[in-house]
Amino acid sequence: MQLEQQLRHSLEKKEILLMTHIVLGYPSFEVNREVIRQMVENGVDCIEMQIPFSEPMADGPVIVRANQEALDNGAKVADCLAFAAEMTASHDIPFLFMTYYNIVFKYGEKSFFEKARECGIKGVIVPDLPPEEGESFLQLAMENEIAPILIFAPTSTDERMQELASHGKGFIYCVARRGVTGVKSVIGAEVVEYLGRCRKATGMPLAVGFGIQDRDDVNALIGKADMAVIGSQTIRLVDEKGAAAVGPFIAGLR
């Protein structure tokens, strides 16, 4: 089933979906495995797995450090792909890759998408690849039935949003505010107005990320977006309290 249909199917039973983020190889694939199990068992609807990169330009301190330590621990792209295949075979929710363009470019766009498809990946998020530079990337994503997830930002004009949406599939990732990941966002009037603009620009489901940290944030998005994205917060949680704390945290979000 295609990503968008899968999400729509879940939306029939839930007011808002949850997507979580993990950095592959941080603190280890072993812990990743346990964290993902807890996430899925507690109702997460979609998981983005970040293939670590040495220059994670769009990320904040928590995810930057996780990328760096994953690489220091020896995480390779090949390990990430093998792990992804294992996860998609074990759990019945859509898994996405999130990474920076150089990882895809260096692997070879064609090989990367073929491999990702083989691994059962449903979508890819690459924050440093605007559609202007991604012609062959977008083409290959479509050919391999992997949704290229495009990103809206509060600075995007209405025209720009429409342009972006015309290249995307699956859902639109709406960055809640200016800045990098991991800093708390306040879902105030400005965000509501912005999400209204996002909704007008596309019929695809809207995911909202960057600084979504607790139940109140998730609740505030009900009716305004379709999926809340929890990123840095679960990494912090695992750092502080271990993988076992993830399940109760996720269960308490909705």
Place this chain on the structure above:
Amino acid sequence: MDRKGFFGNWGGAYIPEVLHQTFEELNTEFLRCKNDPAFWQEYVELMSTYSCRPTPLTYAENLSRHFGGAQIYIKREDLNHTGAHKANNVMGQGLLVKRMGKKRVIAETGAGQHGLATATMAAKFGFACTIYMGEEDVRRQRPNVFWMEKMGATVVPVTNGSRTLKDAINEAFRDWVTNVDETHYVFGTVCGPHPFPEMVAWFQSIIGLEAAEQIMKYHGRMPARIFACVGGGSNAMGIFKRFIPEGGVELVGVEAGGHGIDTGLHATRLSGSDASPGVAQGYKTMFLQDEDGQMKETHSVAAGLDYVGVSPILSDLWEKGRVRFESATDSEVMAALDLTMKKEGIIPALESSHAFVQAFKEAPQLTPADAIIINMSGRGDKDIFTIAHAFNDPSWKDFIIKRGLEYSQNK
């Protein structure tokens, strides 16, 4: 330039969506300035009253005699205000920021020269200023940090990654995406997303425009070769640009050979075979990276050359065979610096000394009828701690020990 922002296969604008709109505005404003002769005039006027343009082209009589080959000329970018060619780009972007109406500037810096120049420009134009600098470079370039802070800038040491230039660039981008409405990122070199390579090359091209006139005046014809060090590549592009159409002028870029290319501890992207095509920091070029695309650690005695990528414009000129690339090791650099001080009473920066190394290797192959130009991108005074350390200078060490004692007793 072919496709938008591409030079042959290299360049582009690989930027997060949040910056899209600001790049649209930057492109529009840059194009407007570029097509407005009054803007260039204002720029040249500013550089001749606030900095020291035109900078002299010095005939190095003693070095020429010493090597017995080509006539050696030195383009004196060290005589710019703040001591390096970096001022050219920064003052130009300062004028652009004024036009765009932004109130805050940020910059990355390696050697500290770009940071210092940006802090200076911010003080003059009344902008708030934050400089990102790798922790390793803060340690290496303490005097520049001191001056930046005195000029009113906030210097943020970057502790991510290899704690050098590339990490400072990442951190500056993170600031930019957060404060995009009020802030302009004064990119320091001919790298990064379009339009920065083109814009920085344009401002820096003033070096070559002057040098061409000066060499015609002193030597009567075009030089045989031009040598410039290459980190990101801004001083090299600055002097090369005017001479690219002059087929008889050989252009030579000199990269940091560090401890030697075969040791892996270097920053040679185009002169060695360790680099491969990649996309990072907003642009496509030759990067020093592993098979997965993770950037490698680089090494150079010169902080300003210690960088994983290189200008997309230079990658294109390298691919087309228009610029030849060589490298100089740390120890060769110290020897060339020593000789230049002794023979000419001139102190090139460690970065610039790389160009001197290669020029000294090639000068004897040419004849006194030939002229060569070395682009002296900056002065070495800023490197006093590093240079004194590398020379293991006893009287300097003694001074530092005594001063240290004095400070620790009066704490």
